[in-house]
Amino acid sequence: MPLFIHEAAKWLGTTPRAIRFYEEKGLLAPSKSPDNGYRFYNADDLKQLRFIIALRELGLPISAVRDLIGEADAFLGSDSNHATTGSGNRVLGKLDEARQSIYRDWTRLSQALKALDTVMAGWFEKQQPTLDELEEAAGHVRESAALLESWRDRWDYDLLASNYREQAVLHALYPVVSERLYEIVHETILEWIDPQTGERGLDLGAGTGRLTAKLAGSGAALAAVEQSAEMLCMLRGQLSHVEAKQGNLLALPFQEAVFHFASCAFAFHCLDERQQQLAIKEIDRILLPEGRICLAGAVFSEEANEEDTGFSVAAPGYPIDTRKLVAFLESQGYEAFVPELAPSLWIVFARKKSA
Structure with a gap:
């Protein structure tokens, strides 16, 4: 039975003013009585309103809700039960x-x-x-x-992920990092982190999840953070047992210190020195006492340019000064040092001191 606006508002736990606002923004178009022009809301209108209200209460702006209005049936389930993975992924994004x-x-x-x-x-x-x-x-x-708010994806990893799929990160690093060097970094991080069954670990800048999978194979419970929506979608599709969240190193999407270790491969060069320090503070915030950090990547020359690397001038990223990283980690209460690695690679390992 159709409801008038005050009845619909009461049933949905909202206000007539809010419903009118959604209509003004083009999110809803209820029928009107030909006799008096009163709005009335049928079952489909009410379901769409439920969808709108839920998204708004979850913090989505009106522009995002408008983008998702066409997905309401697929997301909530319709009579024809035609919910689709594509629709679900758009809502999840x-x-x-x-x-x-x-x-x-x-x-x-x-x-x-x-x-x-x-x-x-x-x-x-x-x-x-x-x-x-x-x-x-x-x-x-x-x-x-x-x-x-200073971090920007100058490399457009969403586009790289769409074009190169699982090879997106390697393509972004080419020709500085080969497949062999890429694997060396992952294996070295795995060796130094030494994840144990029963531990919780976090892989930062996880990309499509190649290092995440290696760390999870140890028996530790893994979470992953990746800023690229496209890469995150691929990671979730391949590693459904991993808690994967969108975010970047400057604002990690976890509130409490619950992790025994954190790793980061080939992502720290995306940050300048001040951002690197903020990222370390964020990692420290979510690590338990005696938690371990392992950061690693490629050595980029400040003189690198498009002619000799294939990159645009901005693309390789910021040079990493491991001495400064170690000094800053020590200032934050860590024992830190630089293990030996190939000359074209860098690595820093640190252990948080007991509280």
């Missing part, structure tokens, strides 16, 4: 984007909360904070927020 945005906001708010606590602690200690102290704390929050 938008949820991934919303989750990543919420985590960025959560990270910013967490940093603001820490800064505010510092100011208040100073107030209680000295009874009167200074304007300089307030401005300094606000400046740290502002700089942290800008740094959090």
Whole structure:
């Protein structure tokens, strides 16, 4: 039986104003009574409203909801039961984007909360904070927020994944990294991390999951973080037992310290020095005491250019200074060192000190 707008709002736990807003944005087009022009909502309208309300409450912006309106039947299940993998993936992709945005906001708010606590602690200690102290704390929050938003995918890994599938990362690294060097890095990380059954591990910048699969083969429970939606989709398709989330190294999508180890292969060069330090702080945030970190990749020359590497000038990434990485890790409470590896590769291993 069709419902009028106030009845529909009450049944769905929303407001008539919200329903009218969704109509104004083109998300819904209910029928109207020819006699008085009142809106009424049939079963399909109500199902679409359920879909809209759920997506909005999960944090999706109106633009993302509009993109997914055509998927409502397939996602929720229809009478003809024609839910499709493609539709599910599109919805999942938008949820991934919303989750990543919420985590960025959560990270910013967490940093603001820490800064505010510092100011208040100073107030209680000295009874009167200074304007300089307030401005300094606000400046740290502002700089942290800008740094959090500073990362950009200059390599377009979504396009690379669409074109080259499982070879996308190797194609991005060609000709600096060969298949053999690629495998050497993965095997070396596996050796140093030494994952154990019963441990929880995190693979960062996981790509299509080649290193993730090796680490998971040890019996450890693996999670993976990848910023490329296309690569993440491939990883999920191949490693359904892995907890895979969209995100980047500057805002890891986990709230608590639950991991025994974290690995990162061929992704740290995508970050400049300040971003690398923020990434290490993020990794530290989700690692348990005595947790292990292993970072590795290729040695890029600052003079590398398109003529001698095949890359555009921006493509190879930022040179990695392992001495600075070790020094920063030690400043954060780690025992860190640089194991031996091939001259064209770099690796840093670190263990978090007990609390």
